[in-house]
Amino acid sequence: MNSELLAARITVNPKQCCGRPCIRGMRIRVSDVLDLFAAGLSAREILEEMPDLEADDLKASLLYASRKLNHPVLVA
DSSP, X not given: OOHHHHHTXXXXXXXXXXXXXXXXXXXXXXXXXXXXXXXXXXXHHHHHHOTTOOHHHHHHHHHHHHHHHOOOOOOO
């Protein structure tokens, strides 16, 4: 799946989860997925833990985080 299709899986709704980025309009936040990866769970384990997710949702979460962190930093 290309990066634009993956990015479309991340939704932001000010009336849901306080406007935090979520997966496909569900109340599963990108940060929830990232926290599970950080805790050492594999993609397979995350999908078992959260059966509403698909493998592309995990990829979309990582892509979202990467894009948010990849911004220029101006040093004065």
